[in-house]
Amino acid sequence: MEMTKKYLKIYDDLVKKIQAGVWQVSAMLPSENELSSHYNSSRETIRNALDLLSQNGFIQKVHGKGSIIIDAHKLSLPVSGIVSFKELAENLQLSTQTIVASLNYLEKDHDIYKILSPAAKDRVWQVERVREIANEKVILDKDFFNDKHIPKPSVDVCQDSIYDYIEGELGLTIAFAQKEIVVEEVTEEDQMRLDVDGFTNMVVIKSHVYLEDTSLFQYTESRHRPDKFRLVDFARRLDTRHHPVHEPFLT
Amino acid sequence: MEMTKKYLKIYDDLVKKIQAGVWQVSAMLPSENELSSHYNSSRETIRNALDLLSQNGFIQKVHGKGSIIIDAHKLSLPVSGIVSFKELAENLQLSTQTIVASLNYLEKDHDIYKILSPAAKDRVWQVERVREIANEKVILDKDFFNDKHIPKPSVDVCQDSIYDYIEGELGLTIAFAQKEIVVEEVTEEDQMRLDVDGFTNMVVIKSHVYLEDTSLFQYTESRHRPDKFRLVDFARRLDTRHHPVHEPFLT
């Protein structure tokens, strides 16, 4: 009696083999037919696993040829997405630290209510966290939550990982996010909380985050000192016929 | 005798209906069974079409409930990806102009040969283009190509769209790209070519672009004046178990 999904087990197995170097980069994966007999599965199930490999930058499928091993993870792990600072920090070799600078409910007249609680029925709380990397305070994260979806937790939870709290303790599933990256001027708050170190601008990531039922539950601003900001992204060219997949956008 | 793929026609039709407002945002799409009888197709084909809608931010699927219409296109079209300036400009209401500042082969000792032509067998050419938006020169694009894959075209082609040349005239397919976004100091060249307008930093997008056969054919640096840079991104939370999908990255 297996709980796990077959195509995920196949995916996991293939990832492990690719990372172990069973096949060289730019070599071919076995064909879909070979894989389906090897894993005792239908071709469609293999294709589900291969789709995952492709989405995550492990292979490139070529019609009539096969699946080529690529290495989108070479330079320094990649891909735009939704990730917590904790997940991120675990992949860094540098020492990191989080300082909870504030944690409180907001006044009802705060602008953020328009976004997170239009009827102002639910309370909204805020947490501000300073991220220290190699003993420099370089990131200021300002998170706003609707109390109805995410009850205000303790400082300890904020110190650890709010996403673990949301996905683990509360059992909610984060589905998607809309993000905007811009460069803004340094604020007084930046100067108070961070080591701005003479910089006059900050890179700001503004995110609207949604649950699986499409309700908006979080708004975040992550303010980065520009010399410590770097975003690595792996992008596939999808159909751009109707709704061009965009990149730098200009106002 | 139809050339077009069935699931793409269904996708196109559903996009048209969503954009026409046939269903309200946060309403449910008809169920997969209803859609398959409506379009005279199997459920798997419908699911292919719905997967595309989901990837492109039109719907959010919820197990046991249905497909909810969402609106990732609300603010200003979205999503990180691979797009040409021409595609981008067509979605802008502002007047834009491209100036080809230079177009030439590079000396064999240029650093870029290490990336694009390791054996230094093939020639590498470069084009520099200044992008003017609302009569301000705010973007400097520096593109490097391997002559073997992409023969150096005329200035007119660069003026128009190199991607149209590659995908249309040469019939090649761009498959994926690896990008890095960082903030760098203004260079003398920036000052010479652009209206830097007192800014001391530039947002720089560095891209390695690959063809379908996974060969690297282009390296690009796109340098943006920070006040005119904005990136909008729509991200889904995928499996982050093995290879965390990252966001801001730090050095």
Add this chain to the structure above:
DNA sequence: GAGTGGTCTAGACCACGAC
């Protein structure tokens, strides 16, 4: 329990690449 999407199967034909 009825209806939804998620997984999986076995089979078919097509479009493409390489020989």
Add this chain to the structure above:
DNA sequence: TCGTGGTCTAGACCACTCA
């Protein structure tokens, strides 16, 4: 021509949501 991946079908069972 052969093997590859791409599309499509018809049907099955499971997991989930909601009344």
